[in-house]
Amino acid sequence: MAEEKKEMPLKKVMIIVAKGTIEDIYAGLVMANGAVMEGIETKMFFTFFGLDAIIKKRQNKSKTSTVGNPAMRMPGGLPFPTLLGMLPGVEAGVSAMMKSQMAALDVPPVDEFIEMIVAGGGELYACKLAFDMFKLKEEDLDDNVKAVITVGELYEMSGGEGTQIIFT
């Protein structure tokens, strides 16, 4: 077997999702689900536009921005001109394509992904400040959200050896 490693195993991750595009939301969800699957204690904290991931009416309707995204490419690999991204329907088309490409890799829709994370023991929290700022109500949130908490409470949960806070 492998020589003894001196690394400290990761025991807990706090994953913060602050943006609401498809890729920002999924980056957080993939990290969280992966952590749960590794047996790592996992808590997610959704704030600002990242709250869309846990708002029932919006969670499966996130979009990829087709403007101001210089890394975006056409299907053949050519750069995607920002001007094109402004045309009606382009954002919707690109977003649908992103989702279908992920579905092909067995990546589930956001609501189902959240179910999977919670089934594995992961916990979801909403940021109180953003929740108040956007004038949300408890009933707007996915039923899997455990609580609306303050940043102070987030830090209180972040104690313990081998804990990392990950801001996606």
Add this chain to the structure above:
Amino acid sequence: MATKTYAGVNVEVTEEGYLTDPTQWSKDIAAEIAKEEGIDLTDKHFEVFDYLRTQHEKGVQLTIRMVGKSGITDIKGLYTLFPGGPLKKSSRISGIPKPTSCV
């Protein structure tokens, strides 16, 4: 690469303890690997192994979502059967390679 003896059989395993040849697998070997993982096997576990091995033979890149939809158990059940490693532990005990999927 290393050789290990499970249930009286010498098998090749990777550094992380996955069998390199899934055909060497047997239920007795599974029971001993499971013991290393701290898991007592039940019929349900073997149903999962059957599913994993069949899918692996077909060349499918496995995810826990697939296993959760296999009708054998749901995702919560899978975590209960293989605490702390629903796909990795189940793959290792069923003698197939370490999962290569990120979901």
